[in-house]
Amino acid sequence: MSVKLAKLLSMLAGSQNDTTKKIGKGVMIAVISPFVAVTVLIGAIFTDGINFNKNIITSLYEGTPITGFDGEKGEFIKDVQHGLSLIDTEINVTNQTFTNGAVLNSYQVKGYYIGLMFSSQKIVLNEEKAKQWVKCFTVQTEEAGNMIPTSINSTIYSQIESYFEIILEDETKEAMERIYGGLIGNNSGTVTTLTKEELDKLLSQLPKETSELRKKIVLQAGDAVGKIPYYWGGTADCAGYEGNDFGTTIVPDEKGRNKKGLDCSHFVDWVYWTVMNNNLGNTNTSGQIKLCRKISSDELLAGDLAFLMDTQGNTTHVGIYSGTNDKGEKVWIHENAHDNNVAVNTVSYWSGYYRLNFMEGR
Numbered sequence: 001m002s003v004k005l006a007k008l009l010s011m012l013a014g015s016q017n018d019t020t021k022k023i024g025k026g027v028m029i030a031v032i033s034p035f036v037a038v039t040v041l042i043g044a045i046f047t048d049g050i051n052f053n054k055n056i057i058t059s060l061y062e063g064t065p066i067t068g069f070d071g072e073k074g075e076f077i078k079d080v081q082h083g084l085s086l087i088d089t090e091i092n093v094t095n096q097t098f099t100n101g102a103v104l105n106s107y108q109v110k111g112y113y114i115g116l117m118f119s120s121q122k123i124v125l126n127e128e129k130a131k132q133w134v135k136c137f138t139v140q141t142e143e144a145g146n147m148i149p150t151s152i153n154s155t156i157y158s159q160i161e162s163y164f165e166i167i168l169e170d171e172t173k174e175a176m177e178r179i180y181g182g183l184i185g186n187n188s189g190t191v192t193t194l195t196k197e198e199l200d201k202l203l204s205q206l207p208k209e210t211s212e213l214r215k216k217i218v219l220q221a222g223d224a225v226g227k228i229p230y231y232w233g234g235t236a237d238c239a240g241y242e243g244n245d246f247g248t249t250i251v252p253d254e255k256g257r258n259k260k261g262l263d264c265s266h267f268v269d270w271v272y273w274t275v276m277n278n279n280l281g282n283t284n285t286s287g288q289i290k291l292c293r294k295i296s297s298d299e300l301l302a303g304d305l306a307f308l309m310d311t312q313g314n315t316t317h318v319g320i321y322s323g324t325n326d327k328g329e330k331v332w333i334h335e336n337a338h339d340n341n342v343a344v345n346t347v348s349y350w351s352g353y354y355r356l357n358f359m360e361g362r
Contacts, residue, residue, distance in 0.1 A: 057179060060084060061110055079124045080117045084110055086130035094134050097147060101297055104149045105349040108180050109137050112156070115176030121166055132163040139311045151308070151349040153177075193226040194344070202331070202344075206302050206323045213275070213362050217303035218322045221271050221333040224342045228270075229261030230335055235282055236262060236270040244270075257340065264318050267335035267342060268305065271320065278358070285315035292354035297330075303359065306332065306350035319350070 059066050060080055069077050087110055095103045113133060116122060125133060136159035138147045150156065157168050194202070199222050203215055228246045232253040236244050245260055252258040262270060265285045273279035281287055289307055300321050308317035319334030322344065329346040336343040 057114060060114055061107070063088070076117075079122075080114060083113060083117070083123075083125035083130065086125050086127055087113060087133060090130050090134040094138065094147075098149070099146060101353070102149050102351050103348045104134065104137055105151055105347055107347070108151060108349070109134060111180035112176040115179035116172060118179070119169070119172040119175050121169065121172050123164055123166075129164075133160075136160045136163060141311050141313075148309070148311070148351060149349050150311075151347075152310075194222055199223065202322060205325065210302050211362055214301055214303040214359075216275050217271060217320065218333070220275050221320045221322065221342070222344065224267070224271070225333065225344050226341055228267065228335065228342050229257065229259035230263065230337050230340045230342075231257050231259065231261035232263050232337075234260065234262045235266045236273065236279070239270070239274040239277065239279075255337075261341075262335050264335045264337075268318055268320060272356075280356070285318045288318060289315050289354060291358075292356050293360075295353050295355050297353060299355070300330070300353055301355070301359075305354045305356065307352060307354060308349055309351040319347075321353070 056066060058064075060077075061084070063081070063084065066077055066081070088106075091104050091106055091109060113125075123129065123133075136156055137149060137151075139150045139155060140146070141148055153173075157173065160166070161168055199219060202222050203219060206215060206218065227241070231250075232255060234253070238244060246262075248260045249258055250260045265283065265288055268288060269279045269282050280291060285307060288305070292305060295304065302321060302323055304321045306319050306321060307315045309315055317334070319332040322331045322333050325331050325346065330348070331344060332347055332350075333342065333344045335341075336345075
């Protein structure tokens with residue numbers, strides 16, 4: 001089985017042979033949320049020609065029964081399904097321990113496990129190992145006994161290696177990240193713009209009492225999806241697109257990105273600047289959160305913000321709440337370093353929800 005899995009991994013990592021070309025070079029279009037259509041690389045197959053595509057990946061994640069695989073492949077599918085079932089149970093248990101309303105990002109927790117199983121380093125889980133797996137996606141805060149979710153790869157990978165006494169190979173990490181990217185509707189920097197129909201649907205699913213101002217904020221954020229590259233420390237020169245030269249080649253940032261764009265906080269600044277002529281002081285996440293009050297999940301209104309924090313309570317990311325999708329999942333629009341652009345998805349790793357003070361009652 002290891003040979004077959006290694007071959008599958010190489011395909012997930014982006015290699016193309018004659019067989020993958022026959023299925024469109026392994027690239028398929030997936031619409032995971034009703035608002036996003038992006039190019040996803042989950043068109044890999046087993047060496048003997050058995051298709052293993054994004055539909056099966058999604059079915060594994062959602063717990064949908066999968067039939068048609070016998071023998072060794074059937075046993076492999078059962079191992080993955082059993083592990084994911086145990087992880088689901090542990091995610092629910094762990095979410096109840098968080099005191100700040102945060103929840104684990106199930107797409108990442110489960111997607112990374114699916115990716116791991118598609119590698120030569122697969123781990124078959126029992127109840128104890130499932131607890132260890134989920135624990136890898138949490139960190140201890142300074143307050144004794146208080147845990148919060150983490151989405152930081154270096155932390156997650158380090159904890160997986162410690163708990164399971166392995167050294168994750170680069171190819172394994174790549175498979176994990178590709179599966180996760182496919183599940184949330186993104187894939188390693190490839191984000192498509194939203195069509196008018198998708199934007200209309202995004203707005204139509206907001207509560208009827210949503211103010212026109214808040215609708216405009218969501219519309220402006222949604223219109224930017226796929227249009228503004230991620231650039232660490234990048235700030236807007238003015239409101240709107242004209243005059244900002246987004247996408248032009250400039251000096252690379254710390255990660256080598258060389259397209260003019262924005263980071264997460266300055267994207268939020270730009271959206272409010274464009275809609276309300278208020279750039280929030282053109283500040284970072286630490287400055288933005290000082291302009292807000294914390295709210296509960298039930299209080300969220302379109303245009304409110306969510307912040308991600310590290311174990312010391314420092315803000316590290318921010319996103320704009322944009323309603324819910326057909327499944328009732330919260331939809332977020334944010335300048336996402338993982339995708340190298342503005343993205344819309346249903347990530348759930350936020351540490352808390354916040355409302356800008358000047359948006360009270362609006």
